[in-house]
Amino acid sequence: MRKILVVGDLNVDVIISGMTEFPELGREILCDNIQTVLGGSASIFACRLAQLGAKVDIFGKVGNDENGKIVLNTLKKNGVGTERVIIDDALRTGVTVSLTYPQEKALLTFTGSIGALTPSDIKPDLFRSYDHLHVSSIYFQPKLLDSLDEIFMEARNHGLTVSLDPQSDPLGEYNKIWSILKNTNIFLPNEREAKEITGLSSLNDALSKLSLTAQTVVIKRGSRGAIGRTEEHIVKVKALKVNPVDTTGAGDAFDAGFIYYYIWKKQTFKRSMEFANAVGALSCLYTGGAEGKITEEAALKFLDEASKQVGS
C-alpha cells in the first residue's frame, strides 16, 4: 500500500475543563483549564493513522488565520502530508468549543472553513496517488454531501477502497447516506448514528440493515466496545479497561486503528477490531483528539496486557 487520502473537517477544538457546574446566562463561572488543540474528525483520524505508521495525506480547507496555523502545524508535527490543504484567505478556520465534564461534554461548533469544501475542489486526478480514501463528518460539509456518492464512485473507479465515518448530523436527518453507502467499503458510525440512520432501536438490526448496503460495517459503542460485520462474519469486542481523561476523538482513533490494521497491514477482520479497540481506549487517556502519540507497538503492548488480565 502506497498512501491513504483523508478528506474532511480540519479545525481546532477549544477544550474547557474543570467546571463545577454548567454555565448559565447572566452569570460568570470559573474553569481550571482552556486549551486550543487540533480538532476535526478527519484531522484527528489522519494524525492517529500517521502515528501508527501509515503514509497519509489530508485534503480540506483552512482559513489564513492563527487557528489554521495550529491545524497545519499539528498535522505536520504528526507526520501527515498537508501539501494538498487549501488555505483560503476568505475563510475563517472552523472552531469547536467543548465544555468537558467528567461524564459528558457540550459542544458548540462554528463550521467556517469546514463547510467550504465543494465538489469542484475534488479533482478526479486527486485520487491518482492513493490506494484508500477516508471521509469524515459529512454533515458539516453540506456542499459536498450531494456529490459524495459520485466522488466515492470516482475513487473506486481509480482503484481506491473507501471508508466513511459519518459523524452525527446536527439536524438528526441523516439523509442522502444510502446512495453514498453503496460505494462505501468500510462504514464506521457510532451506535447512536447507526440507530438514527436506520431508524432501528436494536443494535443488531441496525448492523444487519447497514450491512445490506455497505460491504463492511463497524459500529463503535464507547465504553461498551464495538461490533462489526463483514459478509456473514460478526465480531464483538468489549471495551478495554482505562480511566478516561477525555473521550474526544476516541471514535476517530478507533477508525485509524481499524484502517491501519485492516487496510494498511491487511490483517484479519477480528484482529483489526481488537487492534482498533485498543487504539480507541488509549486515546481516552489524553485531553484532545490527537494529543500524545499512539504507536503500533504501544497499542499491541496494551492489547497484550489487557488480554492477560481478562485471562487471569
Ligand SMILES: Nc1ncnc2c1ncn2[C@@H]1O[C@H](COP(=O)(O)OP(=O)(O)O)[C@@H](O)[C@H]1O
Ligand atoms: N470509556 C472507554 N473505555 C474504553 N474504551 C473506550 C471508551 N470510550 C471509547 N472507547 C473506545 O473508543 C471507541 C470509539 O468510541 P465512541 O465513543 O464509541 O466513538 P465516537 O467518538 O465516534 O462516538 C469505542 O468503540 C472503544 O473502542
Ligand SMILES: [Mg+2]
Ligand atoms: Mg464519531
